[in-house]
Amino acid sequence: MAYTGQMRWAPDARGRLQGAALDLFSEQGYAATTVPQITARAGLTTRTFFRHFADKREVIFGGxxxxxxxxxxxxxxxxxxxxxxxxxxxxxxxxxxxxxxxxxxxxxxxxxxxxxxxxxxxxxxxxxxxxxxxxxxxxxxxxxxxxxxxxxxxxxxxxxxxxxxxxxxxxxxxxxxxxxxxxxxxxxxxxxxxxxxxxxxx
Amino acid sequence: MAYTGQMRWAPDARGRLQGAALDLFSEQGYAATTVPQITARAGLTTRTFFRHFADKREVIFGGxxxxxxxxxxxxxxxxxxxxxxxxxxxxxxxxxxxxxxxxxxxxxxxxxxxxxxxxxxxxxxxxxxxxxxxxxxxxxxxxxxxxxxxxxxxxxxxxxxxxxxxxxxxxxxxxxxxxxxxxxxxxxxxxxxxxxxxxxxx
DNA sequence: CTATCTGATGTCACGTCGTGTCATGGCATA
DNA sequence: TATGCCATGACACGACGTGACATCAGATAG
Missing domain, CATH: 1.10.357.10 (Tetracycline Repressor, domain 2)
Structure with a gap:
């Protein structure tokens, strides 16, 4: 389900990360989901995840x-x-x-x-x-x-x-x-x- | 201050780890103290730390x-x-x-x-x-x-x-x-x- | 005294988290 | 076209935490 196309400049990177994370958490559970999995689904890199959220948990609590x-x-x-x-x-x-x-x-x-x-x-x-x-x-x-x-x-x-x-x-x-x-x-x-x-x- | 002698079988490993950790935390702060530093001071290995405490924080909250x-x-x-x-x-x-x-x-x-x-x-x-x-x-x-x-x-x-x-x-x-x-x-x-x-x- | 068993510890390899640093690509503006 | 800004990529790295297997001291049995 990972986007292979060019998502890099698609809008709302933060929102995409949150959406992908919530989906994966409910599919596999929180602990079993890795940040690279989340970013792959959102079409971004791991490093970018941590620019938007201080840590993995903040994708749920952030904002x-x-x-x-x-x-x-x-x-x-x-x-x-x-x-x-x-x-x-x-x-x-x-x-x-x-x-x-x-x-x-x-x-x-x-x-x-x-x-x-x-x-x-x-x-x-x-x-x-x-x-x-x-x-x-x-x-x-x-x-x-x-x-x-x-x-x-x-x-x-x-x-x-x-x-x-x-x-x-x-x-x-x-x-x-x-x-x-x-x-x-x-x-x-x-x-x-x-x-x-x-x-x-x- | 690290023990170089053979502490491996000295008694109260858990207590030594807690003592070393508390000392280091007050000297350097919690975040700046690594688990290897703690275990070195207590004369043990990193792996042993995690046998006594589920994670770094538990050395304070444990028991x-x-x-x-x-x-x-x-x-x-x-x-x-x-x-x-x-x-x-x-x-x-x-x-x-x-x-x-x-x-x-x-x-x-x-x-x-x-x-x-x-x-x-x-x-x-x-x-x-x-x-x-x-x-x-x-x-x-x-x-x-x-x-x-x-x-x-x-x-x-x-x-x-x-x-x-x-x-x-x-x-x-x-x-x-x-x-x-x-x-x-x-x-x-x-x-x-x-x-x-x-x-x-x- | 020796064999054996048990439990705590050591050793090593590994995956994930999270950060520092620099490079790159799109966009706006002059 | 030139310039600068900013989000993102790429890469290296240290720390955390775990699994698997080896090792060593002490207790116990024979």
Whole structure:
């Protein structure tokens, strides 16, 4: 299936590499696919692959703008909103704009990631990157560092759990609904952290 | 500093490799240290390194029994304890038994990890492994899956934030106190998730 | 005391990843 | 036509990680 013709100056080299990689990963698995295989299918050379992606995993994770967008949304959120309501607002918008309507593709990528330790590594660090970005945004809002840390961790916790729950269920409700469900469960659990709260535990 | 003598059958090869690696990492940095350098200092060969550690990073992360121990503690915890009190109990014990008294060494390792993306990757996946173990333990206790997921994520969130806060501060209070502080902050923040809670926000 | 077995280590060859460096080919612009 | 820019190619190379087989110390049996 490798192109023998002159693809060198065909447009969208990066996109061709991503397409070829995703195809091969689903055909043979991630580990069994080599970079030369990918570039052969895309009609490019190995060296060019590493000009577009820092390493083999980035062909899946590359071009993620969620941290920046989330930070901007937090900065633009009404000042009077409670911490976790800012989180809810941002997550809803990210869900709608980035994921809703791409359920199948998202599920495929999540499956791929969960099947390979090297990709799980990278996915877990991406989560950490998101936490850092959100934390910085809340500090920018004037929150004390520990509060910003915990809010950011909580927000990304909700995001990650919701994303995997949503992606794993073929008949899942809209991702915004999953987010709300996770946040509600979080509220239940946190009750026992506040002995002052006078509600009995379920 | 490389041993020229016959170290081949000297005891504790694994420990010698870890010691040599940690020394070299702090002297030259992680990325600049090669596996042959490590094995030369430990008086062994490259091949032997990879018999003891699956890859170069595992010389830092290897031999981590926290997930198993945490799972056993959860299984043994009194059935009437609220979710987050089980978490608090387990985290206190892990803090006391694994970290208290090793502040300096812990801080050094955390610094090393935070300075290198490849190690951050691995550290982030280790966190995910802990979440999975804790989640499984709560499911074993009879919790529904989503509750188990969120409890586990929350628990490990507290652990990770507390560990880094504690390690980063040379004059930190006991780690158990940091854990309690983080959990208290978590309770504050979660208030806004429960509109029914009648307390005003701080 | 010797034979044998076992497990850790050594030796060697190899494939893949990822980078440094310089050469080349298309395209735009003057 | 000349010039420069930039994406890509070509090549060499070091480091990572693995498979296969050889070797050596110590334990155990006879």
């Amino acid at each position: 993620d703008e969620i941290p920046e967008r989330a930070a901007r949304m937090i900065a633009a959120a009404p000042a009077e909103l409670a911490h976790m309501e800012v989180i809810r607002l941002v997550l809803h918008r990210v869900a709608q704009e980035q994921f809703e309507g791409h359920h199948e593709q998202t599920a495929e990528i999540r499956t791929l990631i969960h099947a390979n330790d090297s990709l799980r590594d990278r996915d877990a660090r991406k989560r950490d990157d998101m936490v850092r970005a959100v934390r910085a945004a809340f500090i920018e809002r004037g929150e004390p560092p520990l509060t910003a840390t915990v809010v950011a961790e909580l927000g990304i916790l909700v995001f990650q759990v919701s994303l995997d729950e949503w992606a794993a269920d073929p008949d899942a409700p809209p991702m915004t609904a999953v987010i709300d469900a996770v946040m509600h469960r979080l509220g239940d659990l946190s009750l026992s952290l506040r002995p002052s709260a006078a509600e009995p535990l379920g | 981590d029994e926290i997930p198993e121990r945490a799972a056993r503690m959860i299984a043994a915890a009194p059935a009437e304890l609220a979710h987050m009190e089980v978490i608090r109990l387990v985290l206190h014990r892990v803090a006391q038994e694994q970290f208290e008294g090793h502040h300096e060494q812990t801080a050094e390792i955390r610094t090393l990890i935070h300075a290198n993306d490849s190690l951050r990757d691995r550290d982030a996946r280790k966190r995910d492994d802990m979440v999975r173990a804790v989640r499984a333990a709560f499911i074993e206790r009879g919790e529904p899956p989503l509750t188990a997921t969120v409890v586990a994520e929350l628990g490990i969130l507290v652990f990770q934030v507390s560990l880094d806060e504690w390690a980063a501060d040379p004059d930190a209070p006991p780690m158990t106190a940091v854990i309690d502080a983080v959990m208290h902050r978590l309770g504050d923040l979660s208030l806004s998730l429960r509109p029914s809670a009648a307390e005003p926000l701080g």
